[in-house]
Amino acid sequence: MKIEPFKVELWMNEHEEKAVYNTGETCVDSISMEELFELAEINKEEKLTELMQKRLTYGHIFGNPVFKQGIASLYKEIDPEQVLTTHGAIGANHLVLYSMIEPEDEVVAVLPTYQQLYSIPESFRATVKRHTLSPENNFLPDLAEVRQLVSEKTKMIIINNPNNPAGSLMDEGMLKEIVAIAESVGAYVLSDETYRGLTQAEEDSPSIADLYDKGISVSSMSKVFSLAGLRLGWIATRNPEVIEECSLHRDHNTISCGMLDEELAGIALAHKDKILDRNKKIVRDNLKILDEWVQKEKHISYVKPQAGTVTLLYYDFDRSSRELCIDLIDNHGLLFTPGDCFEFEQCIRIGYACKTEELIAGLNKFSEYLATI
Structure with a gap:
């Protein structure tokens, strides 16, 4: 059975591990087992002992x-x-x-x-x-x-x-x-x-x-x-x-x-309520940072997202989204996803629910790049 290659997955498979600034990630900042147990107020040693017996x-x-x-x-x-x-x-x-x-x-x-x-x-x-x-x-x-x-x-x-x-x-x-x-x-x-x-x-x-x-x-x-x-x-x-x-x-x-x-x-x-409270705070705090950044970048525009962890950033210069994203990851360690992975052009997808410090660092790096356009 023939099927079209999965463009976004192929892109992430090839480039995600090269990222210094992973602003392509689509999950809210991942939690460890230890953090999960802390959120659930579970005794870590007792739970791990129980799991080891299964x-x-x-x-x-x-x-x-x-x-x-x-x-x-x-x-x-x-x-x-x-x-x-x-x-x-x-x-x-x-x-x-x-x-x-x-x-x-x-x-x-x-x-x-x-x-x-x-x-x-x-x-x-x-x-x-x-x-x-x-x-x-x-x-x-x-x-x-x-x-x-x-x-x-x-x-x-x-x-x-x-x-x-x-x-x-x-x-x-x-x-x-x-x-x-x-x-x-x-x-x-x-x-x-x-x-x-x-x-x-x-x-x-x-x-x-x-x-x-x-x-x-x-x-x-x-x-x-x-x-x-x-x-x-x-x-x-x-x-x-x-x-x-x-x-x-x-x-x-x-x-x-x-x-x-x-x-x-x-x-x-x-x-779930504890995890949702944590994660809604991350996406809301980080979107404020992204929104302020978009407002000051003359080459970038977007439709402000209402939900989720991702959005499309549109740019106003003449370059394909794939060429732009390859340049950014290969030469600057900055990961975005090309719009052409979604059959759209003149835009890139950003994931803004990573650690706040990583988002800020990635946006600063992108600003340095845009200053050269």
Whole structure:
């Protein structure tokens, strides 16, 4: 089965380890096991002794119950049995699309977004209609255009909320309108919600799984909870057909997730409020720094993100995004992601949720570079 190369992953694979200033990272500053235990007020020695006694079996085939209960607590209408655990959100997205999309199906997907959300259904020979978001519309969908794109053949509408790479956020009103569009043709809505909860304002960030009985939410422990090393994600949906189909297909590529990983994730979600408080402070403090920097840089502009950990920086000089990013990483140790990884140009993606000191150092280095333009 042929599939388009995953541009952003290929870029990170080649260049991330060269970074002196990693402003390409998309997770909130990662936490260690020791920091996790401190946040959870767990006795480290006792917990490690307990973990060392565990036999390393497959563990819970359908997911550690504590972990699944923690996932369900992130939603209003989801029960633990309506959750499937996966190998990261990347595994969750793949499992949904692998299970639900056939060659004769039609899919409507937003762009820019995480590439697998449109490249995987394209690889299955489905018809993918792309809805391109624009900075002029604050990287939010044009609902009139979405209505024109759907048809009686549309099996699924695919969105990404909050958006990667733009940092835009669809509110409940817009999500309900997308639900109405999907309902009009009987389509599912798959929402990659990997950054859900990391809002700049104190506002609710509803899940599609709570708003629509054919809504499918995908997320992970990586971005919002700073635990990418656990490689855990999930599918949450109230739709029994999706649970059944994804469960059948899951047997072919997962069996179970790591038992120690799920144990640690269960601890994290049992203390999710503490981690979210930490991480919202990081993204909000760091965005203030980024915003002040953008305002003073004459060559740079952006649509200020509403949520998540990333955004697109537009520049006003004549150079491809890939050439610019190669120059920055190879000659200055500064990592960004080229806009062309998301099929956009004249922009680069920055991850601003790293350690504050690293963000400041990276922006200062970029300022030195821009001064030479």
